[in-house]
Amino acid sequence: MRIANLSGRLTLLTDTGAVDVERASAGRFGPDPTAVYQDWAEFAEWARGAALPAGAAYDETDLGAAVPEPAQVFAIGLNYREHAIESGLDFPVEPPVFTKFRTSLAGPVGELELPTDTVDWEAELVVVIGKTARDVAAGDAWEYVAGLTVGQDFSERTRQLVPPAPQFSLGKSFPGFSPVGPAVVTLDELDDPSDLEISAAIDGDQVQHSRTSGLIFSIPVLIERLSAVLPLLPGDLIFTGTPSGVGGGMNPKRFLQAGEEIVTRIEGLGELRQKCVPGKRHTTASAS
Ligand code: ZN
16 A cells, blocks of 8 residues: 555555545544554554555645654664765674754645755665664564655755764755655555665666665664664654765765755655755855
């Protein structure tokens, strides 16, 4: 199944269109697209068996962040070998973890305001947690996953990499820097959830192209390592890292420009589309 946030309401996307969950379930499940993960097992069972009404047409610009108010958002750095190489950094022994503050979450289709001239892209597979995970072994970890979705880890490189103490979390948390969607896709919809084609293209020019089977730390291993430190909560998001092909790794470096459209795609999950526009508070990187 595909679970979306349509105009702030929990929605199933079916072959015929959008089905509002609160109405289709006669109020058994509420309209909150984040709270449903508290009730995930019961909801999933209902959604699989329910005789749903025909879906309604919808405008994809009305889709919000697939999970708009997660308690925690984790993001993993350097999780593909080629990306570590292009970043000039060693392969990690433990997953490097930061957060993307949740006010940066955005819907799958819309505008991206560029706060500076050094905004980069990072196509990422995003995991949505379906039940509280604490000290979970990798072998059991898929049971804690509600589904997968497409994410972008937009990154303002000047702030992110400012010496002497890099600011990963802030540099990746400007408004709109974390679009996720178009829907949370459950694992049964995918032939192999650990091997999906992932790509990003700018105005049709493919800049990233890889497979999620190239992750250094797989989804189960990430859940094991994170849950060894703290509990993962229902609805939490894990941005799993980006493959090679980011602009900061190019020679010369390339960053997003106003007017460009970036499309981020993952096999079986769908795509994100952001049109870049100048930020209202735009500064040049050298002035920051
Ligand atoms: Zn990233």
